[in-house]
Amino acid sequence: MRFDCVIIGGGLAGLTAGLKLQSKGLDTAIVSTGQNALHFFSGSFASMQEAPAEIIELFSAAGIKLHYEKGVRLMPLGTFRDAELSLEDIELFKAPKFAKKALVVNLSGFHDFFASFLAEGLEKQGISCQIRSINFPELEALAKSPSEMRSVQIARIMDRITDKVIREVRMLLSDEDAVVLPQVFGLQDSAVIEQLRKGIPVRVVFAGTLPPSVPGIRTQMLLKRRYEALGGTFMASDEVLKAHLYEGRVHSIATRNLDNHFIEADNFILATGGYFSKGLRSNPFGISEPIFGLDVRFDENRSAWYNPSFAADQPYMKYGVVTDASLHALREGKALENVFAIGSILGGTRPELGTGAGLAIRSALEASNQILNIK
Amino acid sequence: MNLQEFTQSKYNFEECMKCTVCTAYCPVLQVNPLYPGPKQAGPDGERLRLKDPFFFNYALKYCMNCKRCEVACPSGVKVADLIQAARIKHDHSKPKLRDRMLASTDTMGSLARPLAPVVNATIGLGVTKSLLDATLKIDKHRTFPKYSGRSFEGWLKRHAKAQAAFPEQVAYFHGCYVNYNYPQLGKDLVKVLNALGVGVQLLEKEKCCSIALITNGMSGKATKQATHNVGVLRKAIIDKGLKVLTTSSTCSLTLRDEYPGLLGIDNSDIRGAIQIAVRYIYEKLEGGAKLEFKPDYHKKIAYHVPCHMERLGWGVFSEKLLRSIPGVEFTLLDSNCCGIAGTYGFKKENYEASQKIGEPLFNQIREVNPDVVACDCETCKWQIEMSTGYKVMNPISILAEALA
Numbered sequence: 001m002r003f004d005c006v007i008i009g010g011g012l013a014g015l016t017a018g019l020k021l022q023s024k025g026l027d028t029a030i031v032s033t034g035q036n037a038l039h040f041f042s043g044s045f046a047s048m049q050e051a052p053a054e055i056i057e058l059f060s061a062a063g064i065k066l067h068y069e070k071g072v073r074l075m076p077l078g079t080f081r082d083a084e085l086s087l088e089d090i091e092l093f094k095a096p097k098f099a100k101k102a103l104v105v106n107l108s109g110f111h112d113f114f115a116s117f118l119a120e121g122l123e124k125q126g127i128s129c130q131i132r133s134i135n136f137p138e139l140e141a142l143a144k145s146p147s148e149m150r151s152v153q154i155a156r157i158m159d160r161i162t163d164k165v166i167r168e169v170r171m172l173l174s175d176e177d178a179v180v181l182p183q184v185f186g187l188q189d190s191a192v193i194e195q196l197r198k199g200i201p202v203r204v205v206f207a208g209t210l211p212p213s214v215p216g217i218r219t220q221m222l223l224k225r226r227y228e229a230l231g232g233t234f235m236a237s238d239e240v241l242k243a244h245l246y247e248g249r250v251h252s253i254a255t256r257n258l259d260n261h262f263i264e265a266d267n268f269i270l271a272t273g274g275y276f277s278k279g280l281r282s283n284p285f286g287i288s289e290p291i292f293g294l295d296v297r298f299d300e301n302r303s304a305w306y307n308p309s310f311a312a313d314q315p316y317m318k319y320g321v322v323t324d325a326s327l328h329a330l331r332e333g334k335a336l337e338n339v340f341a342i343g344s345i346l347g348g349t350r351p352e353l354g355t356g357a358g359l360a361i362r363s364a365l366e367a368s369n370q371i372l373n374i375k
Numbered sequence: 376m377n378l379q380e381f382t383q384s385k386y387n388f389e390e391c392m393k394c395t396v397c398t399a400y401c402p403v404l405q406v407n408p409l410y411p412g413p414k415q416a417g418p419d420g421e422r423l424r425l426k427d428p429f430f431f432n433y434a435l436k437y438c439m440n441c442k443r444c445e446v447a448c449p450s451g452v453k454v455a456d457l458i459q460a461a462r463i464k465h466d467h468s469k470p471k472l473r474d475r476m477l478a479s480t481d482t483m484g485s486l487a488r489p490l491a492p493v494v495n496a497t498i499g500l501g502v503t504k505s506l507l508d509a510t511l512k513i514d515k516h517r518t519f520p521k522y523s524g525r526s527f528e529g530w531l532k533r534h535a536k537a538q539a540a541f542p543e544q545v546a547y548f549h550g551c552y553v554n555y556n557y558p559q560l561g562k563d564l565v566k567v568l569n570a571l572g573v574g575v576q577l578l579e580k581e582k583c584c585s586i587a588l589i590t591n592g593m594s595g596k597a598t599k600q601a602t603h604n605v606g607v608l609r610k611a612i613i614d615k616g617l618k619v620l621t622t623s624s625t626c627s628l629t630l631r632d633e634y635p636g637l638l639g640i641d642n643s644d645i646r647g648a649i650q651i652a653v654r655y656i657y658e659k660l661e662g663g664a665k666l667e668f669k670p671d672y673h674k675k676i677a678y679h680v681p682c683h684m685e686r687l688g689w690g691v692f693s694e695k696l697l698r699s700i701p702g703v704e705f706t707l708l709d710s711n712c713c714g715i716a717g718t719y720g721f722k723k724e725n726y727e728a729s730q731k732i733g734e735p736l737f738n739q740i741r742e743v744n745p746d747v748v749a750c751d752c753e754t755c756k757w758q759i760e761m762s763t764g765y766k767v768m769n770p771i772s773i774l775a776e777a778l779a
């Protein structure tokens with residue numbers, strides 16, 4: 001099988017590159033084993049100090065509305081953090097005191113939402129708080145198996161009874177000027193978010209739950225659907241095992257399911273993520289990249305990998321695949337002509353490109369531009 | 376040195392990082408509150424079961440073995456295999472008569488086939504269905520696949536000479552469905568392969584791939600049949616140097632992955648040569664072979680990737696072939712389970728869940744409103760046809776129909 005470009009890894013970085021290249025007329029494929037870090041996405045893109053029009057457009061064509069403001073957002077445990085580019089679910093405030101009086105609403109039996117921490121945090125900012133819990137009979141079936149009272153299962157039900165949720169919340173409101181709800185709405189479509197904001201007469205703020213992230217899963221699903229609608233080939237259940245190199249170029253890759261049917265392409269993008277997604281592997285002797293055997297930057301002295309203080313920045317998070325200025329990946333010190341590395345696999349090796357989702361998007365756009373220029 | 380070689384177990388259960396991603400994709404968990412879900416039933420439960428088999432939970436029988444949890448898991452945990460293996464190991468309850476009947480697709484087939492008109496008429500009757508519902512707990516809403524009066528094997532034997540004349544040869548694992556219920560699919564495959572200059576042979580004597588036995592708690596019989604099958608597959612693949620093609624995604628997955636994974640039968644020397652036909656045909660065309668299509672063919676096709684095809688990672692071959700037929704307007708349906716999962720949806724206790732699981736898929740099909748739904752799985756076909764009224768065809772049959 002042959003493509004103009006094959007992308008390995010279907011997380012935020014891989015999908016962004018795929019969308020861009022596919023929408024510019026290239027024939028691309030994404031090969032991905034397992035789901036990705038978007039399933040834990042808070043809804044805010046780290047280190048996006050600007051709002052690239054291109055990203056807003058690519059995402060909005062997929063049905064994902066982004067908004068951009070410099071501000072702060074509410075975190076799951078009632079603290080506040082600076083945030084910029086975010087999904088529409090996320091409210092961005094000028095300052096943490098976003099209301100005078102807030103109503104924090106939980107759903108009976110749901111333990112993955114931290115209402116009391118949230119209320120405590122808000123009180124600290126001078127927002128007086130009330131916690132109320134709504135009992136929806138529709139959730140009772142779920143409650144039979146408490147281990148499954150989880151965000152996604154709940155969202156499936158909430159999205160069917162949005163009108164009822166609005167009615168119940170309105171009934172609880174007295175003189176509050178804001179409502180805080182768990183992020184369990186809009187699994188398929190963010191229209192539900194809009195509907196809640198329209199139906200509830202005060203400011204509606206969504207706060208994170210334990211994973212999986214409902215807005216993150218929606219984002220992943222919409223990006224993938226758009227990619228496929230543009231004619232992209234998404235191979236959801238295959239793992240790239242190795243690459244065939246010849247004179248500084250990769251001509252094909254081998255996967256677990258295709259045996260000796262190799263996938264060929266002019267260019268390859270490596271977007272296999274960090275340790276979490278196994279793009280990087282570590283053992284007591286070192287850190288490696290398993291598909292191409294790329295050069296990885298890490299400290300030879302193993303005790304330097306960790307900072308014993310749990311809350312401190314961890315040095316191992318900075319380790320990653322080494323690239324040249326145009327994001328070509330290096331192997332034995334030499335750049336591979338047609339292999340680009342993007343997203344979390346870069347770790348902290350390219351600080352100028354940012355971190356987290358910001359790094360994923362910037363590096364994806366940059367590598368795609370390189371590929372489009374070669375064409 | 377790769378330390379993990381020494382620390383990894385067969386189904387990778389210790390790799391589970393408790394991220395809960397699998398629970399978001401399990402179709403059963405969405406509709407059946409009695410099912411503990413892939414994480415609990417799989418890696419979490421395994422930790423307990425290793426300590427004491429007492430912790431085995433009979434609710435594991437609600438797992439449909441659709442493998443969606445495995446497709447989703449970012450850590451490579453073989454969640455569904457863990458669950459099925461636990462059932463094989465710990466569930467010693469005797470399978471009910473109904474489950475034995477549903478699972479014995481080939482015995483039932485060879486009994487019913489000679490009497491096909493009678494059997495078809497009888498099981499089509501409302502009374503019979505209600506009777507089956509009441510006595511055997513086979514849901515009365517189900518339409519039974521019809522039995523064909525003539526088996527595919529018999530048909531191909533009659534054409535063996537002509538097939539042998541083709542310069543290139545493949546063997547075909549047709550499976551019970553093609554043999555007893557729908558020989559036309561096998562004939563369609565022969566038509567397409569012949570057009571590519573390839574002749575089709577039978578295996579020496581295949582038995583049912585046995586997936587239904589495995590999921591219905593009859594792993595002993597399954598192991599016997601699987602061992603037999605691996606023997607005849609070896610004869611074709613190693614002795615004769617042939618590839619073995621299938622037209623069913625579930626048969627392919629079972630022969631390639633469930634034999635070593637669940638029944639402990641080593642097939643590493645032949646696994647790569649067992650392929651679904653669309654892949655073989657795609658590779659032929661890529662290698663320069665040509666198919667002549669009707670100039671005036673026109674069809675709006677919506678393709679549903681069956682769960683097991685998704686697990687195999689081969690949906691791309693069907694998609695690319697269908698797209699390459701001139702006059703085809705193609706839509707790829709979202710990744711959703713149809714809810715039938717082999718014999719699962721036939722059981723009365725699963726009927727309602729089964730239909731609920733399929734709803735998003737059925738709704739999307741109605742929205743797209745295609746001339747035909749394409750799909751590589753026979754049980755998906757029954758489910759989608761019964762639930763939506765849309766006609767379902769295997770991509771191979773669509774290719775055959777479009778040939779000039």
Ligand SMILES: Cc1cc2nc3c(=O)[nH]c(=O)nc-3n(C[C@H](O)[C@H](O)[C@H](O)COP(=O)(O)OP(=O)(O)OC[C@H]3O[C@@H](n4cnc5c(N)ncnc54)[C@H](O)[C@@H]3O)c2cc1C
Nearest residue numbers: 009011012013033036037042046240273277343344356357
């Ligand atoms: C728990 C968690 C929460 C986070 N929350 C945020 C947040 O709120 N905001 C933010 O800005 N950033 C967050 N991040 C950072 C996050 O890593 C990035 O935002 C971004 O999502 C990373 O995208 P990626 O595409 O580079 O990698 P990933 O999302 O990790 O995707 C990599 C994909 O490649 C696949 N893959 C790996 N190896 C292979 C192979 N051999 N063959 C085929 N496929 C393969 C993996 O299975 C995976 O699907 C979070 C990270 C984690 C781990």
Ligand code: SF4
Nearest residue numbers: 391392394395397448
């Ligand atoms: S998706 Fe995989 S790692 Fe995550 S909880 Fe399920 S089995 Fe464990």
Ligand code: SF4
Nearest residue numbers: 401438439441442444
């Ligand atoms: S195989 Fe299917 S039904 Fe069974 S746990 Fe996994 S996703 Fe759920």
